[in-house]
Amino acid sequence: MKTTISVIKADIGSLAGHHVVHPDTMAAANKVLAEAKRQNVIIDYYITNVGDDMELIMTHTRGPLDTKVHETAWNAFKEASKVAKDLGLYAAGQDLLSDTFSGNLKGMGPGMAEMEVEERPSEPIAIFMADKTEPGAFNFPQYKMFADPFNTAGLVIDPTMHEGYKFEILDVFEGQSVTLNAPEEIYDLLALIGTPSRYVIRRVYRKADNNIAAVTSIERLNLIAGKYVGKDDPVMIVRLQHGFPALGEALEAFSFPYLVPGWMRGSHYGPLMPVSQRDARATRFDGPPRLIGLGFNVKEGRLVGPSDLFDDPAFDEARRLASTIAEYMRRHGPFMPHRLEPEEMEYTTLPVILEKLKPRFKKEADVTKAKPSIYDKSQGMD
Numbered sequence: 451m452k453t454t455i456s457v458i459k460a461d462i463g464s465l466a467g468h469h470v471v472h473p474d475t476m477a478a479a480n481k482v483l484a485e486a487k488r489q490n491v492i493i494d495y496y497i498t499n500v501g502d503d504m505e506l507i508m509t510h511t512r513g514p515l516d517t518k519v520h521e522t523a524w525n526a527f528k529e530a531s532k533v534a535k536d537l538g539l540y541a542a543g544q545d546l547l548s549d550t551f552s553g554n555l556k557g558m559g560p561g562m563a564e565m566e567v568e569e570r571p572s573e574p575i576a577i578f579m580a581d582k583t584e585p586g587a588f589n590f591p592q593y594k595m596f597a598d599p600f601n602t603a604g605l606v607i608d609p610t611m612h613e614g615y616k617f618e619i620l621d622v623f624e625g626q627s628v629t630l631n632a633p634e635e636i637y638d639l640l641a642l643i644g645t646p647s648r649y650v651i652r653r654v655y656r657k658a659d660n661n662i663a664a665v666t667s668i669e670r671l672n673l674i675a676g677k678y679v680g681k682d683d684p685v686m687i688v689r690l691q692h693g694f695p696a697l698g699e700a701l702e703a704f705s706f707p708y709l710v711p712g713w714m715r716g717s718h719y720g721p722l723m724p725v726s727q728r729d730a731r732a733t734r735f736d737g738p739p740r741l742i743g744l745g746f747n748v749k750e751g752r753l754v755g756p757s758d759l760f761d762d763p764a765f766d767e768a769r770r771l772a773s774t775i776a777e778y779m780r781r782h783g784p785f786m787p788h789r790l791e792p793e794e795m796e797y798t799t800l801p802v803i804l805e806k807l808k809p810r811f812k813k814e815a816d817v818t819k820a821k822p823s824i825y826d827k828s829q830g831m832d
């Protein structure tokens with residue numbers, strides 16, 4: 451049976467700032483999804499949140515980018531937004547960039563990861579959802595899961611994984627993609643995905659049979675809207691076991707709280723902290739960036755589960771280290787590299803400040819003007 455798993459998320463308003471979704475808004479979304487299930491638009495669903503992002507996990511047989519499924523999600527977010535407005539929640543309706551739904555959710559604000567799979571007799575999946583970061587934040591763990599044998603033992607010892615995986619990488623600025631193979635092209639792969647603000651791993655396939663292994667949301671709201679409209683908190687679906695990473699290999703990729711951009715005002719680097727569902731609230735300095743993971747089995751479209759994957763003392767050490775790193779980064783205050791580089795900041799007063807100070811800048815005769823960029827060949831660097 452071919453089943454589509456659609457994870458669609460949006461920030462439609464949050465309680466007491468940008469830190470947690472209000473349960474009444476989830477109840478409003480639940481009504482819409484329950485009705486869609488009754489009308490056989492979707493087979494099953496689960497609603498959750500990480501921080502201020504509401505996450506709709508749905509299964510159906512209609513394939514990705516289906517109008518009815520996307521309209522269902524849109525209506526759920528709209529209804530939830532109404533409640534958010536009624537309760538006076540902060541940034542109510544924030545991620546819904548358009549007033550009317552037209553065809554599908556592409557470019558309308560919500561983020562989405564969708565995959566169509568030929569269901570195996572047992573189809574275990576993990577869904578990872580993060581708040582206060584961006585889609586490229588999943589580059590690092592996807593590399594670990596699908597290309598690093600120090601993380602994923604199966605790459606070496608499981609014959610069904612040994613051939614490796616293909617990574618489809620999207621250049622979010624140019625809107626073009628390239629597919630690179632691991633292990634043979636890992637140096638090229640790392641050269642791109644090491645710049646996660648621009649090159650985002652969108653899909654991973656098993657090389658042996660082209661089977662889809664992982665999908666990540668790629669929406670960067672600020673690029674769509676041309677201004678800051680919230681961070682593009684990402685979601686990712688990963689297939690598990692029997693030729694894909696074992697559950698523990700997928701989770702192992704998050705045992706190191708690596709630095710991601712986001713956190714306060716979408717403008718700071720901070721450690722990605724894996725937490726249980728009950729700790730999925732962005733508090734200290736609106737963070738640190740949080741990650742939750744839910745494990746399901748998909749059976750004829752039914753979502754069996756979930757299991758709260760990071761609700762486990764085995765991840766206490768990762769959380770402790772994340773807290774230590776958070777403290778270390780915070781001590782830098784407004785200085786880089788805690789604060790993002792100017793091009794990546796979601797907010798900036800810099801142009802206004804530069805304009806204001808323009809008359810006060812004076813030429814220094816003894817200082818040579820630098821070339822604009824060491825990367826710009828037209829400037830005659832040799």
Ligand SMILES: O=P(O)(O)OC[C@H]1O[C@](O)(COP(=O)(O)O)[C@@H](O)[C@@H]1O
Nearest residue numbers: 461468582680681713714715716736
């Ligand atoms: O300027 P405002 O409206 O107070 O918004 C600031 C908020 O934006 C944020 O960056 C929003 O984060 P999200 O992307 O998770 O919505 C928060 O860190 C911060 O509180």
Ligand SMILES: [Mg+2]
Nearest residue numbers: 502581582683
């Ligand atoms: Mg958010």
